[in-house]
Amino acid sequence: MVLSGLRGVGKTVLLNVFAEHARQNDWLVIQLEAQPGEAGKGATRAKLARELEVGARRLRGKPAWAYLKESMASIGNISASLGATGVSASVTTNQGRADSGNLDIDIEELVEDVSLAMRKARAGFGLFIDEMQDLDEELLTVLLSVQHLAGQRGWPFYIVGAGLPNLPGKISEARTYGERLFLYKTIGQLTEEAAAEALALPISRIGASTAPEALSILLSAANGYPYFLQIYGRSAWDEAPDKVIPAEDAQVAVRYGTSDLDHGFFEARWQRATPAERVYLRAMALDGEQPSSTGEIAARLGKSTNKLAVIRQRLITKGVVYAPEYGSIQFTVPGMAGFIERQTEG
Ligand SMILES: Nc1ncnc2c1ncn2[C@@H]1O[C@H](COP(=O)(O)OP(=O)(O)O)[C@@H](O)[C@H]1O
Ligand SMILES: [Mg+2]
Known part of the structure; x- marks a missing residue:
């Protein structure tokens, strides 16, 4: 399942509730929040490796543990592929699973081993990813392929993601079958x-x-x-x-x-923006809550769209704005335009 919507609509709260349900049913549950940029990529992968180990150990004493024990070697080995050195020294045994160093092969083997173990315990393997739009493209693509494979092979492996409204688009850009891979739910204003x-x-x-x-x-x-x-x-x-x-x-x-x-x-969010970025945000605020055309913003500022691309990208990385579709840009936070107008007055 994939939940998408603006900030503050309750996606994280929902994701936590789902993960808690899975945990209470003795699933192997991994929860992480993707982070943007090159540093974020490393941090997210390290977190995935650590969570795998912690998540598995949480099941010690549960019925699943008897089967899961055998997958601990894969869990240890995957840490190397994820670049999380030193995490798994305690569990690594060289069994030839999930240790090729190729992320796609290793994740596939790991998910196969773990989800088959969980199936024997009549439970599942759930990967809960918040801010999923920030997942690096390589890891996103690998995870989508594995989810696809799991569906075909009947492995009880389920990705549940939450993110900004551009997340469904990112998923289908990464893999064409992404559109059919998830149950998509838009989370918005309450009635x-x-x-x-x-x-x-x-x-x-x-x-x-x-x-x-x-x-x-x-x-x-x-x-x-x-x-x-x-x-x-x-x-x-x-x-x-x-x-x-x-x-x-x-x-x-x-x-x-x-x-x-x-x-x-x-x-x-305003404080995180540089003066040049604030000028850009002010130009956007003229459109209120509606998305702005990047060409229109450039015209308002008397600059070329290319020149502004760096500023736009930085604002996306900071999580203040997102691109709902090519050539348009919108605030991630409801009410941001009104706030910016209050700033201009004040
Ligand atoms: N179903 C709900 N009903 C009422 N308030 C909610 C609900 N879900 C979330 N909230 C409130 O909204 C806040 C933001 O929720 P959060 O899950 O962090 O949003 P998001 O992840 O979409 O940015 C929560 O701290 C909570 O106060
Ligand atoms: Mg959230």
Whole structure:
């Protein structure tokens, strides 16, 4: 399965819930967050090697362990292919599995060994990857091939990924069959009903409530975004002295909540941008929440698209923007355009 959507919609929370379900059913569970760039590539691979070993050892004492023990050699050997030296000295035995030094062959052998062991234990092997759009292309391609093979051979190996809205595109670019490989779910704003429930239910559990008008003030400020509901909800809870939150307190809560967002969620991203990058972001903000055409941005700034490509790429690496499709660019964070406009005014 692949979950995609903007930041703050609840992808990581969902991914963690799925991984926890798998763990409770004694699956071998590997969880990692991909990181961008050359340094990120090394870090992600090292994490994969380490998680494999830790994930397997977590099953010690479980039924799967009897079968999994034999795959520990592959798990140890794969660490070398992943460039994670020294991780696996304790388990490496040279068995001729997952030790060719070719990432594709080794990952395939490892997944085969581990998932067949897990099948004997009537469980599965789950690889949960957050920020999957940042996975390096080589590793992404290898993992897609192995997932494809697993489907054909009936190995209980499942990749569950989460990432920005460009993730499905990245997957089908890497492998044409990628489109059919996953169940794709777009995660976006909650419905009005779900958003209302997210605010009202936890409050009612502790014997308090929001006045109807207060609820609608908070809901319209949050615009269905889970992270914003969290912020405005907390702010309302902190502001209101009584058990029923009135409209006036909700209004104050929206002011404070927005200020919290400006000084945290948004500010963190703004601070990471250099002056030249901020000029680019300001030009984007004119389009509001809509994607901007990179050609149009170049025209606004009186520069060539090529000249701006470096700036654009740096902003993508910093996770502030992403390319929903070729020739267009969009903020990864809902509400970023409004924040930038507030900066211009201030
Ligand atoms: N289903 C939900 N209902 C209400 N709030 C949620 C839900 N899922 C996530 N949140 C809130 O949104 C915040 C951001 O979620 P997160 O999973 O980190 O988003 P993402 O990974 O998409 O950027 C969480 O810390 C939580 O406060
Ligand atoms: Mg996340």
